[in-house]
Amino acid sequence: MVVSAGRGPETPGAPVNAPIPLASTYRSGGELSYGREGNAAWSALEEVLGALEGGTALAFSSGMGAIAAVLESLPVGAIVVLPADAYTGTRTFLADLALRERLSHRLVDTTDVAATLAACDGAALLWLESPSNPMMAISDLALLSRQARVVSPEIVVVADNTFATPVLQRPLELGVDIVVHSVTKYLAGHSDVIIGATVTRDPRWVSALSGRRSMHGAIPGPLETYLALRGLRTLDVRMQRAQANAGEIARRLRAHSTVEVVRYPGLADHPGHALAMRQMSGAGAMLSFDVRGGAEAADRCCAAVRLAVPATSLGGVETLIERRGRWVGEEALPAALCRLSVGIEDVEDLWADLDQALGHAAEQVGQPSPDRLVG
Ligand SMILES: *Cc1c(COP(=O)(O)O)cnc(C)c1O
Numbered sequence: 001m002v003v004s005a006g007r008g009p010e011t012p013g014a015p016v017n018a019p020i021p022l023a024s025t026y027r028s029g030g031e032l033s034y035g036r037e038g039n040a041a042w043s044a045l046e047e048v049l050g051a052l053e054g055g056t057a058l059a060f061s062s063g064m065g066a067i068a069a070v071l072e073s074l075p076v077g078a079i080v081v082l083p084a085d086a087y088t089g090t091r092t093f094l095a096d097l098a099l100r101e102r103l104s105h106r107l108v109d110t111t112d113v114a115a116t117l118a119a120c121d122g123a124a125l126l127w128l129e130s131p132s133n134p135m136m137a138i139s140d141l142a143l144l145s146r147q148a149r150v151v152s153p154e155i156v157v158v159a160d161n162t163f164a165t166p167v168l169q170r171p172l173e174l175g176v177d178i179v180v181h182s183v184t185k186y187l188a189g190h191s192d193v194i195i196g197a198t199v200t201r202d203p204r205w206v207s208a209l210s211g212r213r214s215m216h217g218a219i220p221g222p223l224e225t226y227l228a229l230r231g232l233r234t235l236d237v238r239m240q241r242a243q244a245n246a247g248e249i250a251r252r253l254r255a256h257s258t259v260e261v262v263r264y265p266g267l268a269d270h271p272g273h274a275l276a277m278r279q280m281s282g283a284g285a286m287l288s289f290d291v292r293g294g295a296e297a298a299d300r301c302c303a304a305v306r307l308a309v310p311a312t313s314l315g316g317v318e319t320l321i322e323r324r325g326r327w328v329g330e331e332a333l334p335a336a337l338c339r340l341s342v343g344i345e346d347v348e349d350l351w352a353d354l355d356q357a358l359g360h361a362a363e364q365v366g367q368p369s370p371d372r373l374v375g
Contacts, residue, residue, distance in 0.1 A: 060213060130159070186239065248351070288337050
């Protein structure tokens with residue numbers, strides 16, 4: 001499906017790939033009239049992503065564009081329940097909406113089912129993210145979706161499926177109403193575009209979200225959409241390789257003398273391991289670990305990598321590493337936590353690099369940590 005869907009007409013002589021229509025307007029009398037309403041390049045990406053998640057997909061200018069479209073569809077005063085460790089952008093956006101008295105929100109630990117359901121009382125929307133970023137916590141999407149509706153029959157359940165991707169987890173099949181994606185990450189997979197998407201089976205949400213996309217102008221560029229689809233074609237093989245690498249790196253990091261904790265749902269002693277193995281078809285390629293020696297040691301480790309890239313973001317073919325606590329808004333995280341987005345490099349090359357970088361971390365000649373970054 002990831003390879004064959006969204007290819008356009010199967011007539012002799014037709015191009016194998018969907019076209020990239022570079023047009024802001026269309027001749028009158030057809031299905032499309034203006035470029036903000038639709039584009040054949042979007043449709044191709046949406047067809048593939050919709051088939052993968054099992055719903056109707058809409059492409060947006062970015063993951064945040066998709067997230068904003070969902071949240072801006074709620075009536076003024078609505079209550080949103082979301083994980084305390086949800087994606088920073090989502091938390092910041094909701095804090096801003098709360099400040100302007102548009103929406104209010106309740107931060108919960110969504111691995112705690114009772115606490116989450118209690119918070120859902122009177123709420124309009126339950127936001128879920130599993131695995132979470134960067135604590136790698138696993139929340140029960142099926143149980144929470146089902147029970148939240150018992151507490152609040154009209155509640156809308158949304159899952160940010162960026163970390164898992166539909167190759168490993170299909171939230172709509174687990175009872176979630178809307179899936180959001182930062183397509184920027186694994187789906188596009190090459191750290192070269194910013195793009196987002198929503199997927200839902202509910203026709204009312206399809207029309208609400210596509211209307212919001214047009215009104216907000218949160219539309220992807222046709223070239224970016226093409227690149228995202230080109231990347232998406234190899235999602236399955238990239239994920240298999242990155243996940244195998246991540247499993248091996250997680251085991252080796254755990255045995256390393258300069259590493260204190262490794263959070264990877266594929267490890268048998270991860271608190272969400274059993275649930276992850278039920279809910280997902282694999283543990284994915286994201287992990288986090290705490291470097292022994294605190295923030296300065298972690299910074300030395302990130303600065304010393306040569307094959308991996310010290311950078312934020314995730315989901316590309318190349319391994320990315322960063323100390324998350326360097327960001328404003330991430331003060332609650334362990335200071336020495338490094339997030340690793342494991343790529344598709346040769347695992348021995350990758351390990352040799354991480355091992356030498358951890359060697360630098362262990363050296364006691366520390367420099368002070370830089371000021372926090374505003375993201
Ligand atoms: C990056 C990210 C987003 C935001 O997506 P953009 O494409 O950067 O706008 C949302 N959720 C998660 C989990 C992410 O990692």
